[in-house]
Amino acid sequence: MSKKQYFFLILILGSLTALGPFSIDMYLPGFPAIAKDLNTTAARVALSLSSFFVGISAGQLLYGPLLDRFGRKKPLYIGLAVYIATSIGCAAIHTIDGLIALRFLQAVGSCAAGVASMAMVRDLFPVKDSAKVYALLLLVVGLSPMVAPTMGGYVTEAFGWQSVFVTLAVMGAALLLACVLWLPDTYVPDTTLSLKPRPILTNFWQVLREPQFYTYTLTGAMSFCGLFAYVADSPLVFMDIFRVDAKVYGWIFAGLSVGLIGASQVNSVLLRRFQSEELVMGALVCQVATSVVFLFLTYFGWIGLYGTVALLFLFLCCLGFSSPNTAALSLAPFAKKAGSASSLMGAIRMGMGAVASAAVSVFNNHTAVPMVAVMTVTSVLALLILLVGRKNVQAQPAELEAMQLAEPVH
Template identity: 35%
Template structure:
């Protein structure tokens, strides 16, 4: 077994967290081909992404509180087993309806890894150090979305879209082995809580009443929704509308993830020097700037790959800065129910993103306009949410150092 405070444990938790971006990003280049193979439209294939987010969101409401009672490790093991089975179902899906079922079940199982990995970091490292550890975890995890579209494009080219889900099943099997044989339980027995519905609901009510928790969560959800709007629409905009080859799409996606990677390094490097809220303000400002530029170019009728990818690299730089800090800020005040806090945080994040992504698919007009305007609005929403719900509270209570 690994030591809880070791670097190897952080890497293992980052690999578990990477399950989410792998399951969403790897099949992006294959979406147009999947629509053709299953004889359906872009809106139905895009729904496999939104339904995945919806299943992911619902599962988080269960796995966090259950892990507060029984521990993080057994819940993650059960989730990976379900993810593995669902990935096989997606591979064998004869129609888009079966694919939708498989994606929902895949999300329901896959949620346990990212949600409980965050909670485990809070269990092991405490409220202050968790922000720095989550930032460096995000740096490691950035390899997943950077490589996933390139790997997905290669698999599509040589083996067909089904091979994407075969690889996801193999990844889940590897993570299952790590959990069973190497990763110890991070939640001490003396900190475990009742799973009684009344207790769970009381924890959720407590969290929803905390202005700081809601502020950090909404900032995160807005930034993540901008990211998800790109995931929902970019393959149809760049590949179908602008004629970008699937392999080049994967390369461009890698550049976007590089922006996120640099942002996470900035977040980790300056976490102690600048503090959580200065970094979030910086990240939200960068997100807003990138999103507004993309929306402006699309509104002006400039429909070129650089006008989409360039501003989104800037947007993702901001996401990389604020994402780990908002996670740590939301979890910091609640060590007694870190699993429930991580669950509710993830539920709100994914639900808002699923709605935004669904709207991008429904109102897609064949150009980049709908996607770009959505990303611009989400960047502005992140900035406004932090200013109104978190920064103003800190100005009123300057002595409060908990958050």
């Protein structure tokens, strides 16, 4: 394909992947306003974030078999339609329970975009290019935490928090139109696949029992839990504890995202010399060290706003290295079942993230300790999973070679 086609394809796939994160990040500055208008607390509003994570986790398991059975585009269209309708519903809702329920359904719709885009990468690009393409997608996704909270802060203050969801509905409609007009068909539907529960579960089990899949999927999911803890608790940490307003919070959130984005792009350069396995190990060791120091300083109250921002930046840099590599290593063994593997990987990641975000809300004590504690515990567990699980990975030499990227994509 030409450079123009390659760029445009990455832009569409990246935008699809970013839809879920954008739906999370854009409404975070509106937590206080939502709590006030719906006569509830910011902690209860945070449950609408947890329900979103649960919806993405459950929805990914739904869309995986559908993408393999009917192709990539039809399930994607249905998911985007659900997303648009529920976004409009969120803007019109008047109760916190209704918002929590609609956010669940909105997530189910949005995750079709994420699962489809991940599967299409496996369809369209050679395995040896997967980690680099995922890093490029992460670059587009990384614009979400840079743009969404800042945009959300200004939109909320100017027009009210409901306008955030109207904006999301418009974005969903634009993506649906782009997919209909310009996204290629990348997969021939496998009509032999059954959508009955037992064959679907058997298919998932066949994917899950692959050592390379479960080792790097669980490692990536556990390490990513720290990001969910940060996203769920950052409105309280910055706006309640450090007393910054919604606009400043948006800029802080955007600035921190530079660590995640920048590291993911440096990762593409390092892949010319190092294997994905090596980069994952190095990133997790650094992530554990950073989170342990962060927890120690936070627990004893020896760190303020600037120190918190600095350590969060380092933590997100570590995730920028580990995330694209664990994704590529998880999906590398699959071609025919890429849709199911992608959905299962996403479901595990989002499900564990939902637990992490809920834990932060449950143990909320009006300090940053619960957030940092979750970040530390999950980082340590991710490293332990990798150390134990990689002994069971028996990749073929060709697969190991495929994880190395000798030349950049032009």
